[in-house]
Amino acid sequence: MAAVQWHPRERRYTSELQSCRPECAPVEPGDYHPLKAITVTDAKSRRRKGEILARFTTTEKLSINLFMGTDKGKAPNPGSSAVSEKVRNRLEELDNQEEGSQRELLNLSQQEYANRIEELNQSLKEAWATDQKVKALKIVIQCSKLLSDTSVIQFYPSKFVLITDILDTFGRLVYDRIWSMYSFTADEVNDTAKETCLNWFFKIASIRELVPRLYVEAAILKCNRFLNKTGIQETLPRLTAMIRGIGDPLVAVYARAYLCRVGMEVAPQLKDSLNQNFFDLLSAFRQLHGDSVQNQLVLQRVEIPEYLTLYSPAIHWILQCVAYRAPDPLLTEMMERCKKLGNNALLLNSVMWAFKAEFVAARATDFIGMIKDCDEAGFPKHLLFGSLGRSLACADPPEAERLTILNEAWKVITKIRSPQDYIHCAEIWVEFTCRHFTKREVNTILADVIKHLTPDRAFEDAYPQLQSVIQKILTYFHDFSVLFSMERFLPFLDMFQKDSVRVEVCKTIMEVFLKHQAEPTRDPVILNALLHVCKAMHDSVNALTLEDEKRASSFLISGFIRMVWFGRDFEQQLSFCVALANQCLSQADAFFKAAVSLLPEVPRSISVEGKSRPSESFLLDFISNFFATLLVVPDHPEHGVLYLVRGVLNMVQDYTWEDNGDAKVKVYIAALPLLAAMSQETYLYSIPKVDSNETLYGGDPKFLMEINKLCETLIGQVLDYLKTLGREEQMVRRQGSLSFSLFGVLLAHGDLRNNRLNQLAVNLWNLNHKHGCSDTRTSVRTLEHMKQQAQQPGMAHMADMVQRLTLQSRT
Structure with a gap:
């Protein structure tokens, strides 16, 4: 074969290196890189999705329109030449499918509704994978239309997170497709990528209804960077203005939340549109108490407090986006604007949720004053104090104001009638109390919790919150003598009457004790209390308990026992350890x-x-x-x-x-x-x-005879075994070791004045030394001990026996 000459290719290292770096965007001084914002906001969004789905539920029946796709959804022949002709053909396909077959599913439960939405999400991915782009767009449009429907208003927040998942999927698919078609920067985007990008925006612009057009365009907002560098900056204000045309305030606030979230992900440096969304929200806030909303609530039999809580997730998200890296003057301005609004409890709650904990803690007294001025009928004050407590658990208020803050908050909390509402709020403030106060204040709060949850066994519905209270106390109180000196701590533990929960709490207590108890203890308060805790863990073990659980409980109980030490008071140590002392x-x-x-x-x-x-x-x-x-x-x-x-x-x-x-x-x-x-x-x-x-036998000869017979049998079994070992040369070391063990027992417990027993002891000694396997140092010490014993009264036979015992010689 002819030799192949080597021809190196030309390399453009600068552009190649740039392509391997993370995507970047210009940022203002003091702002995080956009990728940092994506990480923060996206993680919070995923975590909040589960919370919203669990919180906003309904027993009402739901309906959904399903798009029945056809082959019309397939992309046209790529051989079409003119761009305008291609766009026109695809728009015609979209119009045809809007008039195509649909199927309305009625009387769906919440779970069935969620399953149908997930089916649409899968259908979207399948349509995209089979190159049916228009069909995929049609699915997204149909899902977006569902966000205009508030017929079951309690479920709207959950519906929002389900459907925005589909929108996010669609936005990623479109962006990834166009990304694969262009080079490195917006200046180098090829014509095919730009044409495809414009095609998508033209399709979306043809959507007749405002809500689906807004949501779908927001979903592909990131694609604007393929057109020009200022595409996103120009689009965000336009979409913000479009939301003003949505009449239903609930639909509008969630649209703003989605736009703010997408804006933070793709262009966190553009603060103006975020701020404008917040100010538009304030302007539209009076709609919440308008006639149209009131009529809708009467029709659906929804109370005002319940209705206002539906806004919380959206307003929380908008304010978190606005407050992200925002300077304190801007946050102060926003707080002052909230003050000027009437019935501002809903906004105030979101402000305390979203603003930096340090900002809220430094102005805790001001927030308490604002909470007092709020109308109780519109938004429950215990929710406001709960939000304030979360901020104070993360940041410290001025030291001089802490006791006043606790007193003012607890005056409201202790008057809450509903046990569930009470414990949800009290649980939050326990951490603030533990952080800044002593066992006296914590004991007072525990007493109040017991007082509220004992009637009608209300504690049975509050185990998660009660467990959280225990964990927070253990986080700040590691001195168990202080912990168990609280009069109400053990009665508080008694409320955990469900076996599985009680065991988990006991394990938590023991884990903290073993982790933080540096030295053994003899404190009777600690010992009595932890014995009670360990007994609960021990009693929970049964035939169905898993081995891992048994091992974990055993480790904790054994660890506690090892931490008990009475020093030289051996009798006290024994009385603690010996179970028979209890008769x-x-x-x-x-x-x-x-x-x-x-x-x-x-x-x-x-x-x-x-x-x-x-x-x-x-x-x-x-x-x-x-x-x-x-x-x-x-x-x-x-x-x-x-x-x-x-x-x-x-x-x-x-x-x-x-x-x-x-x-x-x-x-x-x-x-x-x-x-x-x-x-x-x-x-x-x-x-x-x-x-x-x-005492029972008192040296009875028959009893002693039974003992002697059993001893003879055992010695006979041992001697037979020694003979068996002696038959094999490799077993002589084991033979010698066992013979010396038996010799030691005879020496310590046998009456060697008996000639046969004495001779047996001598034979065992010689057997141990026969093959040179004995420990000479041990043998010497044994002989010295025997010589000392020989000097005792009645032990003269020991001296004769020593004369018959010889040490092995080493050559």
Whole structure:
């Protein structure tokens, strides 16, 4: 094959680099870059959509017109030559489809209506994907027309967010299509892109009705930048003026909200149109109390306060756009204009929602005065105080005014009759109280909440708000001695009577305690209260509880127990930890039997910190500790001698242990000290007012005989196992370790004056040292201990035994 010569292509690095950078637009000094505004506004819009859909609902039946598309919606042959001819043909198609088939769906529920809107959204995307652009436009127009309909007025805000989703989808599709056809800047847009852009604006201009024409043009507002650099700047004032022609004030305010949102996304530097929308809103505000609106409300049986709340989302959004990066003088001017309006509670509420929290907090006293002057019949004052409280939770008012602000607000809040309205407002002001005041004021508020929500068990409908109150208190009060010294805190917790909610609250309290309690505590107030909390978590666990939930509760309860420390007061520490101190012997007996019966069900492996580990070592530790507990447990008169000890050993015998492990024999060895302790006349320890076997049997020879027989059986099992290990050379180290363990038990608990037992101990020592696997340091210390014991009265046999024990020699 002939060699291929290399020919480099010419590169325009400056233009290529520019194409890779984020889209930019000129901004005024002090403003954010437009992309920053897009991020902020779009995120807030998505978050608010769910809130609006959940809040503005209806049980009324809804209707919707569905466009029945035909093949006419397909784009004409691209071979058409003249631009004017192409535009005329597409306009004719649009007119034909406006007169085409439609289907009206009646008696739809709210969910069915939302589903139909989503179907239209999907139809729009499918039509666009199949190059049926005119059909896609027709769907958008039909959806936009629905925004003129206020027949079910309570649902209008939800309808707005559903339909503007379709408009946003359409705007992105159009913009992306034209974007793919042009170069880098507006000066370099090719003719095909400009022609396509103009085509879309001509189609929209032919829409007869004002509302759909306005919305659809606003949806593709961003496309104006393909025509010239000042396209958006010229279009925004025109669209703002068009809204003045909408007669229904509710429809008009949401149109302004959509235009402001789109304007902020594409040109946040153009402040004049935003401000003009706000001032137009003020001018049209008197329409809210006009005859046409009043007649509509009478017809739909809607009260004025409920009607005014429908405006809140739109006005909030308009004011947030206006207040974004706005200087304080402009915000002050807007607030003064709101003051001059009569019945301005609705605007005042939105001002406190939308303006910077620092601005509102610095003028909190002025806002309280304005709230007092508002007409209660038009807009509830508790909503106004709720909005003020949200701002004060984010920014601090002047210190000298804080107590006055709280007192003035609470005078209104405490008079609210509806428990739901009350708790919604009180929940907000709890954070302000916790931020700036002491436990005395917080305790007063908790008492007031209990007073309002206890009658008729109103608290059952306010669990989310009550949980929020707890979380806010825990955010600011980390000293639990202070927290539990509030007289009304524990009674407040008692209102959480639904099991699942109570457990969640208890977990929240314990998480905060473990996170912020730096040192162990012995405070009885804290211990008693948190024991109550941990008991609630413990009692919630049942057979249906998930493992993750069990693990989380166990972690929190164990963490609390570890944080309790009484120092050198061991008796107090023991009384806190030992359950039998409560004289619950009958219950303890049932627990012990249950623990024994569950031993065969212990899995071979368990999850520890997310990792699977063998359970054998954990089980061995448990059984050893369990043996120590059984010393104080008296035998049941109907079950025979040592029935619990025999039960454990039987379960151990039947349990499937690891093939190469010595756990079962270690259990047998661990049982010998227990049996030796049980044969004593006086036990090492006992529980007050509980009669252990030392009292029941009193050194009875039959009882001692049963103990001795069981010990002989266990020792025989261990010796047989040691012989088995000795048959394989690789097992001699395990043999030596077990033989030394048994030697230690015999040394500590056996009567070595018995020649056979003494000889067995010597044989075990020699077996441990036979293969050179013993720990010389441990052996030396053992011999020293035996020599010390030999000096005690009655222990002379120890000296003889020491003479027979030799250490292994190392060569």
